[in-house]
Amino acid sequence: MYEKCYKSLEPLFTVISKDGLTKTTWSTALPQAINCFLFDEFFLYLISKSLFCSTGDKWRSRRKMITPTFHFTILADFLEVMNEQANILVDNLEKHVDKEPFDCFLDIALCALDIICETAMGKNVGAQNNRDSEYVHAIYKMSDLIHHRQKSPWLWSNLMYPMFQEGREHTRSLKILHSFTDNVIAEKAREVENDTQQKDDFDDNCEQSVPKRRRAFLDMLLSTTDDEGNKLSYMDIREEVDTFMFEGHDTTAAAMNWAIYLLGCHPEAQKKVHRELDEVFGNCDRPVTMDDLKKLRYLECVVKEALRLFPSVPFFARKTSEDCHIRGFKIPKATEVIVVPYVLHREPEIFPDPEEFRPERFFPENSKGRHPYAYVPFSAGPRNCIGQRFAQMEEKAVLAIILRRFWVETSQEREGLGLVGELILRPNKGIWIQLKRRECVSEEESSQGF
Numbered sequence: 001m002y003e004k005c006y007k008s009l010e011p012l013f014t015v016i017s018k019d020g021l022t023k024t025t026w027s028t029a030l031p032q033a034i035n036c037f038l039f040d041e042f043f044l045y046l047i048s049k050s051l052f053c054s055t056g057d058k059w060r061s062r063r064k065m066i067t068p069t070f071h072f073t074i075l076a077d078f079l080e081v082m083n084e085q086a087n088i089l090v091d092n093l094e095k096h097v098d099k100e101p102f103d104c105f106l107d108i109a110l111c112a113l114d115i116i117c118e119t120a121m122g123k124n125v126g127a128q129n130n131r132d133s134e135y136v137h138a139i140y141k142m143s144d145l146i147h148h149r150q151k152s153p154w155l156w157s158n159l160m161y162p163m164f165q166e167g168r169e170h171t172r173s174l175k176i177l178h179s180f181t182d183n184v185i186a187e188k189a190r191e192v193e194n195d196t197q198q199k200d201d202f203d204d205n206c207e208q209s210v211p212k213r214r215r216a217f218l219d220m221l222l223s224t225t226d227d228e229g230n231k232l233s234y235m236d237i238r239e240e241v242d243t244f245m246f247e248g249h250d251t252t253a254a255a256m257n258w259a260i261y262l263l264g265c266h267p268e269a270q271k272k273v274h275r276e277l278d279e280v281f282g283n284c285d286r287p288v289t290m291d292d293l294k295k296l297r298y299l300e301c302v303v304k305e306a307l308r309l310f311p312s313v314p315f316f317a318r319k320t321s322e323d324c325h326i327r328g329f330k331i332p333k334a335t336e337v338i339v340v341p342y343v344l345h346r347e348p349e350i351f352p353d354p355e356e357f358r359p360e361r362f363f364p365e366n367s368k369g370r371h372p373y374a375y376v377p378f379s380a381g382p383r384n385c386i387g388q389r390f391a392q393m394e395e396k397a398v399l400a401i402i403l404r405r406f407w408v409e410t411s412q413e414r415e416g417l418g419l420v421g422e423l424i425l426r427p428n429k430g431i432w433i434q435l436k437r438r439e440c441v442s443e444e445e446s447s448q449g450f
């Protein structure tokens with residue numbers, strides 16, 4: 001199940017089956033690979049040579065420096081932000097209860113944007129209640145421009161691009177995004193300095209306590225050092241923050257939307273989620289805790305199954321760093337390899353009736369012995385998604401908050417989704433749902449004839 005073709009004069013190899021994908025392939029040939037494909041090149045203006053786009057020693061050193069910022073205890077602090085933003089989301093969704101179907105895509109996407117802004121930069125941009133802000137506009141404009149450029153070969157030349165209207169809009173949006181991040185970094189650096197000063201004063205006179213601030217990824221990036229004790233420069237930090245903003249917002253927004261859509265299509269699965277939520281939270285309207293997240297096992301299977309059917313990153317590209325063999329084919333060094341989770345996740349021997357939504361596939365007893373690379377929504381090997389745990393936590397927390405309050409229905413067919421696989425797998429026609437006030441499971445069962 002491989003396709004060998006050529007992009008200009010460079011060999012290009014597409015992986016759409018797990019067979020032949022071994023730990024060694026991921027760890028020796030593919031990880032040192034670069035996110036080199038044409039699509040990522042357009043991203044470079046935004047995120048330069050950040051972790052996502054860097055290679056070799058620079059990537060290795062950056063990955064080592066940034067990995068601790070995704071530590072469990074740090075992620076646990078972010079749950080407060082996720083609760084707050086998800087509560088704003090459900091309050092905004094209230095107006096749709098018992099009304100006509102509406103497209104929920106942007107509501108959920110703006111919630112994801114608010115979460116990543118506050119966790120990455122420590123900045124509350126309030127996108128959910130301020131959709132017209134210049135920064136929010138620039139983020140969406142930039143995504144549209146990158147997607148449009150991918151599909152328009154006449155816009156590919158860097159020399160010619162600024163001569164087109166799109167090129168000029170690109171420059172304008174980029175300036176807004178970069179100057180926003182620059183200001184936030186400068187502000188944060190001052191805060192960190194003030195905190196250090198206050199702490200010194202406190203240590204000296206032991207009288208007043210230093211107010212506790214919420215930590216953001218940015219705080220940690222400002223203090224992290226490499227093996228030689230070198231700090232990241234402002235430019236390095238900006239690259240990483242901008243990468244988190246883009247990688248950590250569109251991906252989770254799409255994933256949460258797909259999960260909501262699938263639950264809307266499958267009332268029996270939604271009822272199981274509701275039962276689990278009732279068991280964990282009862283009638284109490286309290287915030288979601290890390291302990292709760294651990295108990296939401298069925299919801300976790302829903303999240304995984306949604307990412308199987310609709311992987312937010314439907315394909316990704318690598319360049320082999322050495323010769324390797326995949327299923328008998330010799331893949332020479334420097335071949336561009338495209339891995340396609342959207343197709344990999346549909347192998348019928350691994351996932352029978354692959355188009356069916358069955359969260360039970362991910363019960364531990366049903367996952368035992370499954371090929372380790374048959375399911376790779378977050379990629380695999382050392383170059384896998386660094387934000388995986390953050391993303392899973394966000395998805396579960398936000399979905400739990402939505403589903404504790406609402407019952408979701410949809411009559412939108414899969415054919416009516418307008419599925420497009422650009423950088424992110426999106427429903428071009430939106431996700432159209434209807435919301436009902438949530439009843440307890442026994443009432444739901446009797447009103448729906450279960």
Ligand code: HEM
Binds near residue numbers: 063
């Ligand atoms: C459902 C949500 C997400 C999915 C499905 C996802 C998927 C992926 C995939 C497939 C890759 C590998 C891409 C490639 O090799 O070209 C990747 C890399 C990456 N992701 Fe995610 N991602 C998600 C959320 C996040 C979040 C929340 C963050 C940050 C807060 C993040 C940050 C990154 C970074 C920095 C990389 C590059 C890692 C490296 O090259 O070492 N992602 N992601």
